[in-house]
Amino acid sequence: MTETVQDSRHRLIEAMADLLWERGYAATSPRDVMSAAGVGQGSLYHHFSGKHELAVEAMRANVATAMADNPEPTGDGPALVDIEDRLLRPRPGTRGCRVGRMTQDPKVVEDPEMLGIVSDAFDTMTARWRRLVTAAVQQGELPDDLDAQQLADTLSAVIQGGYVLSRARGSQEPMDSAVHGMVALLQAASTHQARPDGPVAPDIHPQDIHPHEEQS
Amino acid sequence: MTETVQDSRHRLIEAMADLLWERGYAATSPRDVMSAAGVGQGSLYHHFSGKHELAVEAMRANVATAMADNPEPTGDGPALVDIEDRLLRPRPGTRGCRVGRMTQDPKVVEDPEMLGIVSDAFDTMTARWRRLVTAAVQQGELPDDLDAQQLADTLSAVIQGGYVLSRARGSQEPMDSAVHGMVALLQAASTHQARPDGPVAPDIHPQDIHPHEEQS
DNA sequence: GTCTATACATAGATAGAC
DNA sequence: GTCTATCTATGTATAGAC
Numbered sequence: 001m002t003e004t005v006q007d008s009r010h011r012l013i014e015a016m017a018d019l020l021w022e023r024g025y026a027a028t029s030p031r032d033v034m035s036a037a038g039v040g041q042g043s044l045y046h047h048f049s050g051k052h053e054l055a056v057e058a059m060r061a062n063v064a065t066a067m068a069d070n071p072e073p074t075g076d077g078p079a080l081v082d083i084e085d086r087l088l089r090p091r092p093g094t095r096g097c098r099v100g101r102m103t104q105d106p107k108v109v110e111d112p113e114m115l116g117i118v119s120d121a122f123d124t125m126t127a128r129w130r131r132l133v134t135a136a137v138q139q140g141e142l143p144d145d146l147d148a149q150q151l152a153d154t155l156s157a158v159i160q161g162g163y164v165l166s167r168a169r170g171s172q173e174p175m176d177s178a179v180h181g182m183v184a185l186l187q188a189a190s191t192h193q194a195r196p197d198g199p200v201a202p203d204i205h206p207q208d209i210h211p212h213e214e215q216s
Numbered sequence: 217m218t219e220t221v222q223d224s225r226h227r228l229i230e231a232m233a234d235l236l237w238e239r240g241y242a243a244t245s246p247r248d249v250m251s252a253a254g255v256g257q258g259s260l261y262h263h264f265s266g267k268h269e270l271a272v273e274a275m276r277a278n279v280a281t282a283m284a285d286n287p288e289p290t291g292d293g294p295a296l297v298d299i300e301d302r303l304l305r306p307r308p309g310t311r312g313c314r315v316g317r318m319t320q321d322p323k324v325v326e327d328p329e330m331l332g333i334v335s336d337a338f339d340t341m342t343a344r345w346r347r348l349v350t351a352a353v354q355q356g357e358l359p360d361d362l363d364a365q366q367l368a369d370t371l372s373a374v375i376q377g378g379y380v381l382s383r384a385r386g387s388q389e390p391m392d393s394a395v396h397g398m399v400a401l402l403q404a405a406s407t408h409q410a411r412p413d414g415p416v417a418p419d420i421h422p423q424d425i426h427p428h429e430e431q432s
Numbered sequence: 433g434t435c436t437a438t439a440c441a442t443a444g445a446t447a448g449a450c
Numbered sequence: 451g452t453c454t455a456t457c458t459a460t461g462t463a464t465a466g467a468c
Contacts, residue, residue: 008434023322027242029461040435041463047433050463096320103383104312104320106239115386122384143404150397153381157394160380161373167319168338170331174369181363181370188359188405224451245443257445258452266445435468446457 009047011037016058017065021098024105025055025114056113062098063121072128079135080142080190084183086132087155093166093175100160122156129155141190158182225263227253232274233281237314240321241271241330272329278314279337288344295351296358296406300399302348303371309382309391316376338372345371357406374398 015037019028030051034044048054070089073082091097099121108114130152136142142151158178165174231253235244246267250260264270286305289298307313315337324330345368352358358367374394381390 024320027322030463031461042434042436045463051461100380100384101320103380104240104317106243109383109386115384118384119386122381122390126381126390146400146404147397150393150400152397153378153390153393154374154395154397154401157374157377157381157390158370159373159377161375161377162369164316164319164376164380165338165342165369165373167325168316168331168334170325170335174338174342174373177366177369178373179370181366181368184362184366185370185401185405188362189401246445247443256453258454261445262451267443433468435466437465437467439464440462442461443459444457445459447455448453449455450451450453 008037008039008043011039012044012047012054013057013061016054017061017098020055020058021062021095021101024101024108026105026107028055052111056117059102059114059117063117066097066099066121067124070125070128073132075135078141079132079139080186083129083132083136083155083186086129087158087179087183091159091162091175093163093172094170096163096167097160100163126152126156129153142186143189146189155182224253224255224259227255228260228263228270229273229277232270233277233314236271236274237278237311237317240317240324242321242323244271268327272333275318275330275333279333282313282315282337283340286341286344289348291351294357295348295355296402299345299348299352299371299402302345303374303395303399307375307378307391309379309388310386312379312383313376316379342368342372345369358402359405362405371398 012033016028016033019032019036023032028051030041030044033051033054034041037043044050044054048057070086073079073086099118102108102114102118108118126149130148133142133146133148133151133155137144137146137148162175162178165178166172168174228249232244232249235248235252239248244267246257246260249267249270250257253259260266260270264273286302289295289302315334318324318330318334324334342365346364349358349362349364349367349371353360353362353364378391378394381394382388384390
């Protein structure tokens with residue numbers, strides 16, 4: 001709006017977003033945020049009603065970042081390859097997931113507004129997985145008796161669980177191991193045992209294709 | 217040791233164990249624990265040096281509970297069935313995992329003693345999964361090019377991620393969906409497409425069978 | 433808009449009576 | 451062994467100067 005575009009406000013949101021990721025909501029104090037943002041007491045309570053309102057803004061920012069890191073698939077190319085690429089995308093195991101982390105904070109889960117942000121984010125992410133699974137089934141790359149919603153939840157869970165394992169061991173290794181195990185299992189389940197290259201003819205019944213129903 | 221066997225001490229550990237599960241370490245205050253245990257200030261600091269020492273004891277108790285809920289497999293019967301049974305065991309999705317929950321608490325992860333307890337627990341759990349996978353491969357129920365350690369991490373991750381999804385949505389459903397998706401994928405990957413009943417002859421190379429190397 | 437000063441509750445632990 | 455004060459530091463927010 002103004003010329004300087006409320007620099008302190010942005011700094012506070014960025015700082016809170018990082019601290020939410022690193023320590024969670026309950027363990028982050030207003031003082032921590034102001035210190036990290038390099039602003040005084042007054043700025044926080046001028047721009048926000050308090051810690052809660054600032055955290056809501058910061059949580060939305062973290063969700064936006066997570067979304068951008070795992071965007072809606074383009075849909076050209078074989079879907080199974082898209083699934084594998086998505087699984088193998090680099091992820092900072094020991095730092096944890098910006099969004100999934102929030103689910104362990106009782107203060108977040110008890111708050112409808114904050115929980116809603118997290119819940120919607122997972123709905124969106126799972127929907128992206130589900131469309132990829134549906135496409136892979138339609139392209140004949142996965143057995144057609146697989147339930148797309150279930151497998152989408154499984155794929156989301158592998159990622160989220162990978163973060164938990166990596167934090168428990170203080171190492172990136174379990175995250176990488178878990179996603180590679182999932183890739184191997186998908187390939188084992190694939191009806192096309194070892195497709196060398198080239199696209200696949202969508203030779204199976206084109207039934208359940210719902211390309212856009214993000215969120216709920 | 218004594219006759220009354222330190223009732224307050226046990227009550228404190230039980231109360232702390234529940235609160236660690238429900239709220240985590242950082243968000244649980246000594247007062248909360250004493251109140252839940254129904255004891256006064258003095259008891260806690262008589263039996264323990266402070267919150268940290270009590271939490272360590274309580275964390276060990278939670279690990280023991282989690283272990284007992286998912287015991288070392290017996291090893292008779294088809295391993296793939298054991299894997300599926302273990303996946304489908306009832307789990308309180310919205311409450312989260314007593315052990316995995318700890319990994320999101322920076323205070324826990326930064327503390328070598330507490331992190332060690334959690335880390336060892338995951339090592340043990342993953343080792344149980346790994347032996348089941350190895351057995352299933354040997355019995356010819358899963359393709360022998362699967363990496364047992366990787367798939368074990370995947371299985372652990374599905375459980376831990378299921379908890380995260382269930383807490384995000386405030387519903388048991390995603391946990392159940394995720395594990396069912398994993399079961400379906402395992403069946404799709406199974407080299408025995410639909411074995412009606414009866415045991416399986418272990419007709420494949422009996423090579424890599426390491427029955428006992430719990431922990432590290 | 434941003435700062436410093438202040439206020440009040442809670443976290444975590446200690447002191448000392450019984 | 452267990453209790454009730456008590457203590458210091460921090461969390462969270464307000465007041466008011468600039």
